[in-house]
Structures are given as structure tokens and as C-alpha cells.
Amino acid sequence: MPIPKKKMIEMYTTMMKIRMFETKVSELFAANKIPGVVHLYIGEEAVATGVCATLRDTDYITSTHRGHGHLLAKGGDVKLMLAEVFGKKTGYCKGKGGSMHIADIDLGILGANGIVGGGPPLAAGAALAAQYKGTDGVAVCFFGDGASNQGTTHEAMNLAACWKLPVVFVNENNMYGLSSCALNTMCVADVADRAAAFGIPGVVVDGNDVIAVYEAAVEAVKRARKGQGPTLLECKTYRHRGHTEGDPGTAYRSKEEIEEWKKKDPIPRFEKRLLQGKVLTKQTMESILTTIANELAAGEQFAEESPYPETSDLTTDVYVD
């Protein structure tokens, strides 16, 4: 089934929004406007985009420390995200969470997560809720190659398999967990091989090809919705930036490797396809970018101008009274 033009444009827009958002964050971080650390998604946009393009607002996702892309792809609001990254009271979490802890329960976003392997068990729980209530909702768990070594991830996949929970485990294999190359942290060729331990399908896809990701996700999500249980979908990709901003990312990766992967950048690749397929013209692309740029500029201004939380906010939101 060919992908509708509208979906293609939506995906292009999402990818560009992520790229431009992250580029903006990078600049703002360099300008010392953002406290703490940020983990950028540049280079991996096709994964979140392709996967989330198959989801509904009522579906759930769990995210990671590298969450901006997931959140934007699931519909996260640029303004609220930027304000949160700045630590402002108007942000998604009133400034209490920051980059690593943005959530939007109304959009089914159960939060970025500072704990590697923290998300998978939560995703199993969200999927359980959908199954329990008898909706055909699905949960998607994003996690990295590094996170695929964490015991909690295995437990979640096993439980999901046992109960045929509607969850898709989307592994973003960018080949590194911080400085550790996946070649040294696992002895399988593909993270997807790990599906065999749980009796679920393991699928490998080119994570820099948004169409391939989308198509694989459609299948996995369909399976989940139909009650056929979880899938482990591995998307091979690469992060262009360091682990965090501030890390040049070159102490453990060769310049050649980085350059080679930059040539496989998912965005120009998709652009070319869209232009060749006449889905978009250069001009419409430009106008999309302008719209995003405007949204980002407005978001930045909003974030900049927003107040920091007040002292009296410190101990609120700990409990529901």
C-alpha cells in the first residue's frame, strides 16, 4: 500500500522540526541559556518520525534521555518543550523536569527518562492498561543499543511476550551507549536477535530511511493492535553529535566513521525521495521550513521571556492531596 502523500509530508515536517529544534537547542546550550545537559537526536530523526507516524494520540510512548525527537514526533508542543528545557515555569513540567523528564500524558507521552532501561517496564504497563481496558491502544518503547543490555529491558520484553501486550520495542541502535561501542557491549550482530530470547519477532530496519521505519512500524503496530503481542524493531542509525552537548563525540568514534554516517543523513535522503517522487517541491519545502522556523522562534521567545518557577513551587506536585 503506497504511503499517502499527506503522511509523507507530515513525516518530512516532523523530521525537519526535530532537526531544527535540536539545532536550536544546540545553539542555546552553547549560549549558556540551558541548564544541565541535553542529549540531541540529530541524525536519528527518521526513527521517531517513522514510528510515531503510525500512532494515534491515544497510543502511548516511553522515551529516553535523548527524548526531544520522540516527543516532537508524538505531537509535543515546541513552546512548552523549549520552556521546559530552559527550566521555566511555563514549560511542560513547570521547569521541574527539564530536558530529561518531559512528559505529556494527554498525548500519551509517558516521559523522557533519565534512567537507561527505565522506560521498558513502564511501556509494558501502559500496554497492559490498553489491553486491560480493551481499547486497541498500543505502547511504543524507545530504547537505545546501550539500554538493550539493561536487565529491566529484558524483563519488560519477557513480560510483554507472556501477556501478548500491545507494545512495540523500538531499538534505536546508534552503535554507541555514551562512549561504548555496541561491538564491545553485545555479542550479537543485531539487537533484534534478542527477540529470540522472548519468542517475539525481531525486525531490523535501516533507521535512516524513514519510509522503511514507517513500514516496519506499521506492521509491528498492527500486530500489537490485533492482540498478537510485542515486536522488537531495531532501527540502525547514528547520532551526529556527542553523547551530550559538550562532548565532541570523537574520543571514541573516528572522524571517518562520523563523516560516513553523515553521508547517510536521513533528511537529505528523504528530501531527495520526496522531490524525485514529486511529493514536494523545493518551494513547498522552503515554506515548511519557514513555518517551523517561525514556530521555533516563537517558542524561543516564549521560553526566554517566561519566568523561572518561584520558591513556593519547590515542594508542590510531590503528592496528590
Added chain:
Amino acid sequence: MPIPKKKMIEMYTTMMKIRMFETKVSELFAANKIPGVVHLYIGEEAVATGVCATLRDTDYITSTHRGHGHLLAKGGDVKLMLAEVFGKKTGYCKGKGGSMHIADIDLGILGANGIVGGGPPLAAGAALAAQYKGTDGVAVCFFGDGASNQGTTHEAMNLAACWKLPVVFVNENNMYGLSSCALNTMCVADVADRAAAFGIPGVVVDGNDVIAVYEAAVEAVKRARKGQGPTLLECKTYRHRGHTEGDPGTAYRSKEEIEEWKKKDPIPRFEKRLLQGKVLTKQTMESILTTIANELAAGEQFAEESPYPETSDLTTDVYVD
């Protein structure tokens, strides 16, 4: 290569020692002589026996809550074990550990363990020590089908695979983790399938056939000693008793199933083989049993007559000063 007669007799002796030890413990427990709970190994003797028959005193094992069989097979002393199970000061752990925490570091026994999945990371560590020191020592990790779902187990297998640690993960698949049937707790046919997640060999063996276990263990141990890394060796077996003494074990298992497995009892099976192969005569068997019975009787008396630890022992052994 045929198994030397001496090894066969040694294995028979070990299996019988475990069976008779556990039978004795069962009686003593019923007679209220043993505090706490005991998890008996009856029906599974071929696993510990076959595996430990391939090990040296300088090799390590980590055990489980169901540890008596492992300890005896690795050379554990009946007297010291019984005294410990009684909670006596003369026991392996001065009465501080009890059935679930017996260790003998001189025999490489790094302890029974009350935490399901507690042992695998420790076994990886013991194997690391052997590798680090450049000995050809090996660590064996016994763990159950239930424990194969615990995240710590996966982590240990992965680390061992990455570092080619000399460890053999021996899964004792007795089909149940307490009341939970493995059919409901994993979606793979064999625990050994999980090896695929770590890129290590996964081997399935009839765990009620001590010769088969021994032969498979020889291979796995050889691999480990040669620096070729870990193996996951699954031994299919069954526990005849309940999860603990006191649990009839019938609320979650049918009488038929239990009966069927009792027909596959590893001991009569091995006995038949020994007799047919003329490795042992009925008479020599009898004399072996008498020796064991005497050892057990002496052990029981020792345990019975030994004093409980004194109040002043309570807070010793917490730290090395």
C-alpha cells in the same frame, strides 16, 4: 571418550548422597527440627552431579535457594551442612546462614542464595577473577527456569559473553518457579533459546540423565577453560517435592504430571545403567548406600548435639576488622 568407571561411581555416590541427604532433611523438617524453610533438590540430582563432576576444587559455583544438591556435588561436608540447616554454631556459617546461605569458599562454593537471580552476576565475577589471574578456573552458575526471567541473569550472561568469561550458566529447568509454570512465564520452547540474545551457545540436555549432563558439561567447561567464553546449558528436570517443604506442590501441578516425572527419576535410571554396564553390582551399591547412611547419621547426631550460637555471636562477622 568413555567415562571412567571411577567417575561413574563417584557420580552415583553423589546422586545418592543428595537424595538421601534431602530425604533426611525432609524428615527432620517434618519433625520440627529445622527452623525456617527448606527447598529440596529431590528429582534434580543428575544436574548438580553431572555438572560438578566436571569441576575441580578450585573452580567456582554459585547456587540458589535450592542449594543442597549443588553444595554436596561440589564436595560440601554433610556434617557442616546439616549443622547449618539446624542453625547450630558448628555449621558451615556458624548458624547465621541456614539452608539458603551455605557457602564454602575453600571448595569454591560462593553460596546458596535467597535472591532469585542473585547468583549469575556473582558467577560472572568469579569467572572474571579466574580470567584476570590467568588461571584456567571456571565458574558454574546454577539457576532455575524462574530465574531465567530475572534481569540480573540476562545482564550476567551478556557481560560474560562480551568478556568471554569462563562461566557455564547451568539452567535447571524444572518447569516451575514456585507455582508458576514456565509455559506462562516465557514464550520460548527452551531456556537455552535465550543464549541467542547474547551470542553464546545454548545447549539443551535431558537433566534427568546424569551421563548426558556430564557430557554436555564437559564440553561447556572445556570451552570456558580454553577461553572461548560462556555456554548456556539447559537441563530439563523436575522437582518431586513442593517448592518448599510444607508445600504439597499439587495446587499448580497435576498428580499425573508428578507421577509421570517420577517415572523419569534420574536415580533408578542411572542405577539400571550402572548395573547393565556392570559398573556396579547391587552389592557395591548397597555398600555405598550404607556408607552414606552412616555419614548422614553421624552428621545428624553432630547437628543435633551441637550448640546453638550464643548471644555474643549475634554481631560478629559483620565486618572484617
Added chain:
Amino acid sequence: MPTMNFAEAIRDALRIEMERDPNVYLIGEDVGTFGNVFGVTKGLIDQFGEKRVRDTPITESAIIGAAVGSAACGLRPVAEIMYIDFIGVALDQLYNQAAKMRYMFGGKITIPMVLRSACGAGRGSAAQHSQSLEAWFMHVPGLRVVMPSTPADAKGLLITAIRDDNPVVFLEHKLLYNTKGEVPEGEYTIPFGQADIKREGKDVTVVATARMVHYALNAAEKLAADGIDVEIVDPRTLSPLDEDTILDSVKKTHKLVIVHEEVKFAGSGAEIAAMVAEKAFDYLDGPILRVAAPFCPVPFAPSLETEFIPSEEKIIEGVKTVVQG
């Protein structure tokens, strides 16, 4: 009022809440057919089926995570960790996820879940099956910590816990399961943060939790014979802690002994003592004493375990020390 034991009271609470709210479900190891290792959930699977009484693999991080995730999405899980000692393989899901999500997300998520678990020594279960660890949970903002001492309290507090919109750690002392008491029929709740004065007295305040409440009550009877009138305060919930009731009692008696079963050093009693030393110092006549376990793991041998657990005698001794100055 009917008499039932502690385990039955808990089951009663579970049944009432499961009947009342279809979103309440149980999740844990051996909670189904087996009915929990202490029989607590016996029969519930027959009434509510496998969907609502969910046996899991041995995989505590997934159990808690599934509870947290499903609670975030509208269910009200009652998860069980068989023994609280096992929490170490899964603590992240409790303290970094369940407890902090609401705060980290700016108040925009709700995690209405209960984590039930058996705690306490006294059954010869040794070092890895006998701990209490309530001090750890108290230290985590975002968690409620409940530690009942009687069947009636257990029932009412558990109903409150299930209806509460916060993650609650509910600790059940395993030697209380068979203890009996009168328990009101039907549904009722006991508010969190409300200590119960289990015995009124004027000479000395004893704050005790869980099984130690009963030890303290026995000790108090004996002390009464010596003319010492003990007031026993059972906090029932350690977080929130009902500081006022404790302070009021101390202001009346001017003397304080704290009794708990967990290890004394950095245990729950430390917070209570510190709180009183700050807020009612001027009312105190003398030192605050803690009667609690010594600084060692729980031993296996009965002779040692008995010595490990605070005894009536030690409570009596502690009270006398404080009273006689």
C-alpha cells in the same frame, strides 16, 4: 464485629476494592492460584479471574514497572513483592519512576498504585527474607509508607492506600498475618498521617510500629505492675508521619522510647527521635531511647534471631532507663 486475622483483613480490603472498582487489579508472583505465599490472596483469582489477579514471571522490575505504567494510564494496580527484601532488584521503578514522576512532570501525572510486601523477622528466614527497610521508603519523597499493626488497621489503611492517588508502600509484617482482631465489616478507610494511641498512659511515650506495637503493649502491662503508665503511639503510616500525635504525647509524658524491628542505625526511629529532639526538646526530661535491632543482618539460628528482634524485656528495660533517668 467479626474477628479475623491480619491476612484475612487484607484479603477483605482487596476484595472490597476490587468489587468496587474494576480498575483495581493485583499483580505479582504467585498471587493467583497459589494465593500468595502467606495465603493472603487466596481465592481472589476464583472470584476475579486471571485478568485481575495476575501471576507474573520472577521479574520484579517488570512487576513494579507494569504497575507504574498502567497506573499512569488509568488503572489502580496493587502490586506485590513477595518479600520486601527483594526490592533491590527493582527499586529503580519505585523510587526513580513511581515516586518522582508526578514531580518531574510538573504535577501532570498521577500514579495511583500500591506496593504490598511482607516484611519482618521471626520465621527463621535469615538475612534475605526478613528485613523491613521502612527507613528507606520514608526517605523517598513521593511515596507513602504504611505499616499496620492490627487487622482492623490493615484493612482500613489498605482501602485508603488503594484509593489514594499516590504510590503507596504497604508493609505487612509476616508474623502478624496470623494474629487476630476485631475488624469492622464492609468498607471503611483510615486516613494516612493519623497515628493511633494504642494505649493511653501518662509516664512515658512509646512509639512503636507493626509487630513491635504488640510487644510494647505486653511490656506496658508488665510495667503497669511496677507503677509505670506507658502511652503507646502507633504511627501506622511512617510517611506521612503524624508528628502532632507523637509530640502531644511527649509533651504530656516528657519521656520517649522508640521501638522498631529494623536495624537501629539510620532506621525509622532516627527520624522520630530527631523530629522530637527538634520540636519538643523543651518538654523532654531526658534522653530519647531507641529499642531496635542491632547493626547486623538478620541471623538464621533461632537463638540469634530471637536476640536480634527487640524483646519485651528490652522494651521494659528501655522504658525503665528513661523513666528512672
Added chain:
Amino acid sequence: MPTMNFAEAIRDALRIEMERDPNVYLIGEDVGTFGNVFGVTKGLIDQFGEKRVRDTPITESAIIGAAVGSAACGLRPVAEIMYIDFIGVALDQLYNQAAKMRYMFGGKITIPMVLRSACGAGRGSAAQHSQSLEAWFMHVPGLRVVMPSTPADAKGLLITAIRDDNPVVFLEHKLLYNTKGEVPEGEYTIPFGQADIKREGKDVTVVATARMVHYALNAAEKLAADGIDVEIVDPRTLSPLDEDTILDSVKKTHKLVIVHEEVKFAGSGAEIAAMVAEKAFDYLDGPILRVAAPFCPVPFAPSLETEFIPSEEKIIEGVKTVVQG
């Protein structure tokens, strides 16, 4: 004496011990080529190679387990958990295995290992990368808990930790890494259980840990201007806790303020307060105060994080409250 920063002092200790004893090795995430996220282990892999500086997958239970198992078999691992916040996925291996094995096995096993980890708030790292949690570790019999405040202490205490035959949790406040101080050259040890009086004074005792020692020192300077002479006691090891030095100081000053960064409720200061309220009650002039974090997760926004962390002002206020009665 050379001047170096806290991170360098720790590296110095690691290097000295690795040179001295071939069984000492490092294990953790990104401790090799990357040299630890704070640069602490930088260069060590070049000197000692991959065998002794071991990068692991992200798998904390296996990290600690490998350390415990290898320690049981004769090595002396220094394991690293990148941030102590992550301990929740691996705590079992620390408190049920490492800490209890010796006792459970009747004293017949030795687990000489160190677990280093970065703790503390102040870098905008939010709720899951800023905790301290020392109170949890204190509560575990079998563990040593070290919390240095200066480069010189860090070095001497780490050498002691590596040579100690018990499992040691070594907490490094991440905002101390760049702080400088004089550090003796070569090897030296600082005994566990020996508090250091960081400032002598006669009017009030302030017990402070890690980064709070420096806040307290600054506060003391300002208070001196107001004629209040503060004595600052740095326990350095929380377990064992040097009760005597604290008690002696209180017996001299009759006033006590405890300052720590972790959450006040059931925090490490509770034990110190409770201990003093038991053992030096009669020497106290008035209430014991704790200046510590409020009962909430660590917030992200700088405006909130600053408020979360005890400040010089709050210490000054606390001291004045106690002194002025």
C-alpha cells in the same frame, strides 16, 4: 604540598593503589577511554590497560555483581556507578549480596571492594541524577559509607577504602570535583570512623558532610563576625560514624546543627540527631536542628535547585536559631 582538585586526588589514589597491588582494578561504564563522565579516571587506561580499567555495558547489576564475585575470589575491584541515582537497578547486589555475604557465611568470606559514585545536586541534572542517598547505605550492616569533603580527605579515604576488606560505598559530590586543596604526595591513609574537625569553635557544633562542609565553613566565617564561634565536624565516614568526636564537640558547645544536602526526612542527619539525643541529652542546651533539603525530588530549574540545596543563609539562620534559643 601540591595543590590538586578533588577529581585529581581521587585519580591519584586510584593510581597509587593500582601500582601497588595488581589485584586492584576498575570496572564501570565509560571509565576507560572516556575516562569517566567527570574525567576522574582519565588516563588510567593508558597506564594500566584494558584488563585493569574495564568498560562495561550499561548493566549495573552485572557491574556490582562482577565486583562482588571477583572480590570474593581474591581481586580488589573499584566499581563505579556513574551516578548514585542509578543504584536502584542494582541495589540487590550491594545490600543483599556484598554487604551480607560475610555474615551469612559465618565470617568465612571477604568482599574487599569499593563502589565509587557521583552524588549530589547543583548541576541542573534534575531528579534522577542529583541524589545522595547516603542514609540508605548507612542503614545497611556490612557496608562502609564514605563521604569526603576535600581533595586530601578524598585521597586518603579512598586509599583506605581500597585496602579495607569490607565493601565500601564511596560517595563523591559532583560539585566538589573541581574544588582545589593541598594534597600530600604519595600514599597515606585516613582511618574510617574518624571525624575531622574542620573548624574549631566553642559556641555551637555544626556537623556537615561533603559539599555542605564548605557551605558551613563560609557560614561560620560570617557568624564569627556576629560573635558566634562555630565548630564544624566533618564525619568523613558515615558508617562507621565517629560518635565520640561529635559527642565531645556537643559536650563542649551544648548546641547542635546538622547540615546535609539529602532530603531531611529520614536522612543521615536523623541518625546523628537521634544518637546525640540519646547519648548527650544532658549536655544539650536546646533543640537539635537539621538544615537539609526539603521533602521533594531534586528539581531541574536553577531557581528551584538553588532553593532545594541548603544555603549558607539557611545554615546561618539555623545556627542563630540554636544559639539564640
